[in-house]
Amino acid sequence: MWSGGVVELCRAEFGSGDYAACLELRRVVLREPLGLEWSEGDLALEEEEWQMGWWEEGEVLACVSVRWLGAGRVKLRQMAVRGDRQGKGLGGLLVGAVLEILGGEGVAEVELHARESVVGFYEKLGFEIVGERFEEVGLAHWAMKHQI
Numbered sequence: 001m002w003s004g005g006v007v008e009l010c011r012a013e014f015g016s017g018d019y020a021a022c023l024e025l026r027r028v029v030l031r032e033p034l035g036l037e038w039s040e041g042d043l044a045l046e047e048e049e050w051q052m053g054w055w056e057e058g059e060v061l062a063c064v065s066v067r068w069l070g071a072g073r074v075k076l077r078q079m080a081v082r083g084d085r086q087g088k089g090l091g092g093l094l095v096g097a098v099l100e101i102l103g104g105e106g107v108a109e110v111e112l113h114a115r116e117s118v119v120g121f122y123e124k125l126g127f128e129i130v131g132e133r134f135e136e137v138g139l140a141h142w143a144m145k146h147q148i
C-alpha cells in the first residue's frame with residue numbers, strides 16, 4: 001500500500017464520519033458542479049461497497065467507491081479528487097493502489113463509467129473503452145474495463 005509522507009490510504013466504514021467526509025467530497029466535486037444533489041437511490045447500495053480514500057491529517061483528499069459485482073468483477077464509481085489537489089498525481093495513485101488491493105482480493109476485471117473529459121486519465125491507468133458513448137447525469141460517458 002502506498003503512503004506518501006503523511007498521506008495515507010484508508011477504507012471508510014459505511015455510515016462513519018470518514019464515510020460522511022467522502023460523501024461530502026464527492027458531492028462537492030461531482031454533484032454540485034452539475035447542480036445535482038443525492039437522491040435516495042444514489043446511496044441505496046453503498047452499504048455493500050468499499051469507500052477508499054487518501055487521507056491527510058484527518059481530511060480526505062481523494063476517494064473512490066468499489067461496487068462488488070460478483071465473479072471476480074467490480075465497478076469503480078464516484079472517483080473524486082479535491083479541487084486544490086487535482087493534477088498532482090493523487091487520482092492516479094489512488095486508482096493504482098486500489099487496483100493492487102483488488103487484485104489481492106481475487107478481482108480479475110474492473111469496470112467503470114468514465115466522463116468523456118477523463119477517458120484519458122483512465123487510459124493511462126490501463127483501462128480501455130468498451131461499447132458506445134452514452135449519457136449519464138447529463139454528461140457524455142464511456143464504459144471502460146481493465147483486466148488485473
Ligand SMILES: CC(C)(COP(=O)(O)OP(=O)(O)OC[C@H]1O[C@@H](n2cnc3c(N)ncnc32)[C@H](O)[C@@H]1OP(=O)(O)O)[C@@H](O)C(=O)NCCC(=O)NCCS
Pocket residue numbers: 029030078079080081082085086087088089090091092093113114115117118119120121124
Ligand atoms: C479526474 C480526476 C479523478 C483525476 O485525478 P488527478 O489527481 O487530478 O489526476 P492525476 O494527477 O493523478 O493524473 C494522472 C495522469 O492522468 C492524466 N490526467 C489527469 N486528468 C486527465 C484528464 N481529464 N484527461 C486526460 N488525462 C488526464 C494526468 O496528466 C496524469 O498523466 P501523467 O501520469 O502522464 O502525468 C480528478 O481530476 C477529478 O476528481 N476531477 C473532477 C471529477 C471527475 O471528473 N471525476 C471522474 C468522474 S468519471
